[in-house]
Amino acid sequence: MGICLAVTGLIIVGVVVGVVVAGKKTSSSTRSTGSSGSTGASPNSPVQQTDPNDPSKFTKDPDLHQAFYGMAYTPVGSQLPDCGNSLAAVIQDVQIMSQLTKRIRLYGADCNQSALVLEAIKQTKVDMTVFLGNYPIATDNGAAYQRQRDVIQDAIKTYGTDHIGGVTVGNEFMLNYLNANSATDPNSAVGDQGAAILISNIQDTRDMLTSLGVTLQVGNSDAGSYFNNKVLAKVDYGLANVHPWFANVSADDSASWTANFFQEVDIAQAANISNNPKMYIAETGWPTKSSDAGNANNGPSLASEANLQTFLDNFVCQANANGTGYFFFEFCDEDWKDKQFGGVEGWWGLFSQDRKLKNVKIPNCVAP
Structure with a gap:
């Protein structure tokens, strides 16, 4: 996902009181085969290095x-088969994001993105933690999972764990598995079949970390109402996508709806699991435009910078004060998503694709 989060396909993520509704968005993976366009550092960046040889010396905007608990991020050009990402671009992104948050989450590990982000953190010397991601595919006999596991392992060997918050195995895996098998209940017999694949990958990740002699949390990410109980029982944390846009909620009500849904569905579900995994909001935000008139609104509200501002004003500082862990969706717009899927898909960023802050004001509170 110019691009800051990668995606694999069109999925349903809208949720209303535990039930997914028919809003469409693309899952945030790194598995797309679409072209990602230019991936170099931008001369229009809001920050500039004061020493061209030292990325840790850069201007502050x-x-x-640092108002955001966390930020959803995938380096530009981290989609197979292109793999056009670059360290220079990731360094520039980290320089910007370090002024917004101390935490970022990745969705997958293809195209060496784990190492690129950790190297950028090392060179910029910023106080930032990254949650690494592995995006497994249910139908490839474990090939995607194993490929990404191995590069995550290499990154940990190279950089250690000082700047790693955890390893997330699976992104909307259960949602995609159920959709592919014409089912809806993540805790049904079909759901448990998908969960068995995911649990095997989660355990294998734990075994890999043990073999390295390191201790890291292992988690899972899915749509807000699609967690399988058996999967939650095997992880340390869960990341839940909670999108008011896809639930057809107005911009004015979006923040309160997000908080209520997360508490009543995801926190409540985890509390009933014996290990009570820590729950975070994996994605929440508001799109700023649509490429076609038919998707310009979600019913009650427009996709617009003004409504993004409304969501920012009503959600960010309140979530910080309430102790909610969340990863804002997302750092910047994604041109290739717009070309491939249209609608609002490419327009969720705080920044445009060339790293220009949109016509919004960042909340002036401090995240924990």
Whole structure:
């Protein structure tokens, strides 16, 4: 996902009181085969290095604040088969994001993105933690999972764990598995079949970490109402996508709806699991435009910068004060998503694709 989060296909993520509704968005994986376009560092970046040989010396933008608990991110050009990402671009992204948050989450590990992000953190010397991601595919006999596991392992060997918050295995795996098998209940017999694949990958990740002699949390990410109980029982944390846009909620009500859904569905579900895994919001935000008139609104509200501002004003500082862990969706717009899927798919960023802050004001509060 110019691009800051990668995707694999069109999925349903809208949720209303535990039930997914028919809003469409693309899953945030790194598995697309679409072209990602230019992936170099941008001369229009809001920050500039004061020493061209030292990425840790860069200007700070007074309009940016560390107001966000976390940020959803995939380096530009991290989609197979192109793999056009670059360290220079990731360094620039990290320089910007370090002024917004201390935490970022990745969705997958293809195209060496784990190592690129950890190297960028090392060179910029910023206080940032990354949650690495592995995006397994149910129908490839474990090939995608194993490929990504191995590069995550190599990254940990090279950089250690000081800047790693955990390893997330699976992104909307259960949602995709159920959709592919014409089912809806993640805790049905069909759901348990998908869960068995995921649990095997989760255990294998734990075994890999043990073999390295390191201790890291292992988690799972899925649509807000699609967690399988058996999967939650095997992880340390869960990341839940909670999108008011796809639930056809107005911009004015979006923040309160997000908080209520997360508490009543995801927190409540985890509390009934014996290990009570820590729950975070994996994605939440608001699109700023649509490429076609038919998707310009979700019913009650427009996709617009003004409504993104409404969501920012009503959600960010309140979530910080309430102790909610969340990863804002997302860092910047994604041109290739727009070309491939249209609608609002490419327009969820705080920044445009060339790293220009949109016409919004970043909340001036401090995230925990």
